[in-house]
Amino acid sequence: MSEQAKTKISVQDLHLYYGQFHALKGITMEIPEHEITALIGPSGCGKSTFLKTLNRMNDLEPNVRIEGSVRLDGADIYQDMDAIELRKRVGMVFQQPNPFPKSIFENVVYGPRINGIRNKAELEEICERSLRQAAIWDELKDRLGKSALGLSGGQQQRLCIARTLAVEPDVILMDEPTSALDPISTGKIEELAMQLKKDYTIVIVTHNMQQATRVSDRTAFFLLGDLVEYGDTQELFSNPKDERTERYITGRFG
Amino acid sequence: MKTRSAYLEELQKINSRVNQMGSEAKLQIDKTIMAFDTISVPLCNEILKWDDHIDRMEEDIEQACINIVVREAPVASDWRRIASFMRMISDIERIADNCCDIAEYIKKLAGEDEAEVPEHLGDMFRTMRQMVNDTVDAFDTGDLDKANAVIDADETVDGYFIRIREEIEDEIRKSPAKVAQYLDYFMISKYIERMADHSTSVASWMTFIVKGDLKMYFTDRYHKAGEENA
Numbered sequence: 001m002s003e004q005a006k007t008k009i010s011v012q013d014l015h016l017y018y019g020q021f022h023a024l025k026g027i028t029m030e031i032p033e034h035e036i037t038a039l040i041g042p043s044g045c046g047k048s049t050f051l052k053t054l055n056r057m058n059d060l061e062p063n064v065r066i067e068g069s070v071r072l073d074g075a076d077i078y079q080d081m082d083a084i085e086l087r088k089r090v091g092m093v094f095q096q097p098n099p100f101p102k103s104i105f106e107n108v109v110y111g112p113r114i115n116g117i118r119n120k121a122e123l124e125e126i127c128e129r130s131l132r133q134a135a136i137w138d139e140l141k142d143r144l145g146k147s148a149l150g151l152s153g154g155q156q157q158r159l160c161i162a163r164t165l166a167v168e169p170d171v172i173l174m175d176e177p178t179s180a181l182d183p184i185s186t187g188k189i190e191e192l193a194m195q196l197k198k199d200y201t202i203v204i205v206t207h208n209m210q211q212a213t214r215v216s217d218r219t220a221f222f223l224l225g226d227l228v229e230y231g232d233t234q235e236l237f238s239n240p241k242d243e244r245t246e247r248y249i250t251g252r253f254g
Numbered sequence: 255m256k257t258r259s260a261y262l263e264e265l266q267k268i269n270s271r272v273n274q275m276g277s278e279a280k281l282q283i284d285k286t287i288m289a290f291d292t293i294s295v296p297l298c299n300e301i302l303k304w305d306d307h308i309d310r311m312e313e314d315i316e317q318a319c320i321n322i323v324v325r326e327a328p329v330a331s332d333w334r335r336i337a338s339f340m341r342m343i344s345d346i347e348r349i350a351d352n353c354c355d356i357a358e359y360i361k362k363l364a365g366e367d368e369a370e371v372p373e374h375l376g377d378m379f380r381t382m383r384q385m386v387n388d389t390v391d392a393f394d395t396g397d398l399d400k401a402n403a404v405i406d407a408d409e410t411v412d413g414y415f416i417r418i419r420e421e422i423e424d425e426i427r428k429s430p431a432k433v434a435q436y437l438d439y440f441m442i443s444k445y446i447e448r449m450a451d452h453s454t455s456v457a458s459w460m461t462f463i464v465k466g467d468l469k470m471y472f473t474d475r476y477h478k479a480g481e482e483n484a
Contacts, residue, residue, distance in 0.1 A: 250330050
């Protein structure tokens with residue numbers, strides 16, 4: 001994090017329990033604005049659970065108990081904000097592209113529409129702007145009325161990113177956004193993420209360590225619910241401070 | 255279940271080959287010192303011939319390093335190790351080359367009238383040899399203290415170089431007819447000084463491997479160069 005970087009999300013001593021299971025064990029972490037933060041770690045380490053706490057996706061799970069605080073621009077997202085307001089500001093892109101079985105246009109303007117925007121011209125403008133930002137306008141502009149389900153996986157994922165951008169969030173959470181994509185589509189999503197960080201703060205969960213080194217400014221390594229190490233990506237991958245990080249990233253786990 | 259076993263095996267293999275290349279360089283130095291002490295032309299020829307072998311070792315290790323980078327994308331200490339190997343083997347290869355340079359001058363000396371050997375040249379040779387030996391040992395055992403001692407010893411060799419230059423100046427004044435021989439000695443001492451530098455460089459990369467601190471190596475070097483220029 002450069003010295004000027006402003007903290008976008010501040011997490012303090014965050015604990016999460018699924019019933020008796022202690023899934024996150026006192027996570028404290030400052031996520032800087034306009035940077036890409038990668039969350040890495042083996043399956044079950046808590047990184048996706050942690051990502052979901054950032055827009056309260058875990059609220060929907062039964063038996064979940066959360067302690068500690070998550071602040072977005074200083075406001076506690078569990079105390080001072082309702083979930084709908086929060087999710088407008090913190091969007092999410094999932095592992096499997098999940099377009100609605102609707103037209104491309106309707107997919108993109110879905111959020112603005114349920115937020116009350118009815119004006120056709122305004123919706124069209126939002127659609128174009130979002131698709132342009134997601135670097136997919138040129139590919140889709142002549143087929144906006146066609147079903148989104150006819151797109152390739154990579155296009156669907158960029159469409160989902162456009163759909164997230166349409167509600168003008170501050171933060172975009174990405175949960176393994178390229179694990180179902182080929183290297184070319186992956187490259188496009190990564191390129192897109194790097195362009196988007198100028199305007200957004202991005203947090204990405206990835207199993208692909210090279211992806212973390214390629215796109216992220218900072219990396220957090222989770223293990224068994226602990227945040228083992230968090231720091232500058234370059235530093236973490238060339239000279240990790242913790243032996244467990246070293247073992248994980250060099251593949252000596254197991 | 256153990257993971258990445260082929261990778262770890264290959265990494266270990268490259269490590270052993272770097273170690274072996276270091277031992278080969280040590281042997282070349284031993285022979286060079288013996289050839290110098292006895293002005294032995296056959297031994298010089300042997301040194302010159304063996305250099306190809308060391309060059310090939312460098313090529314092989316370099317290729318193995320490139321392969322493992324392409325195939326395995328090493329990170330953290332693995333990456334520091336591989337990156338350092340690629341620098342170290344080039345220094346070791348230079349040390350072996352310098353043995354050949356010296357061997358050529360020994361052959362030249364063998365064809366000239368005998369001249370008094372500069373008093374400290376033998377000591378300089380042996381100090382440099384000890385540095386290379388300690389560097390190879392330090393690499394083998396991961397002993398950073400030993401590597402740091404090598405870096406410190408470089409100054410001793412630099413000191414010898416200045417002293418020997420003065421000794422040579424005196425000898426040339428005393429026996430101007432033997433200028434050619436003394437220029438040979440002077441060149442030999444310069445090569446020894448370079449070999450000590452290469453050894454220091456290898457020892458410095460050890461610090462990078464173990465501690466991940468690249469700055470230490472570079473600032474040290476520039477710092478030193480700055481002092482010399484001051």
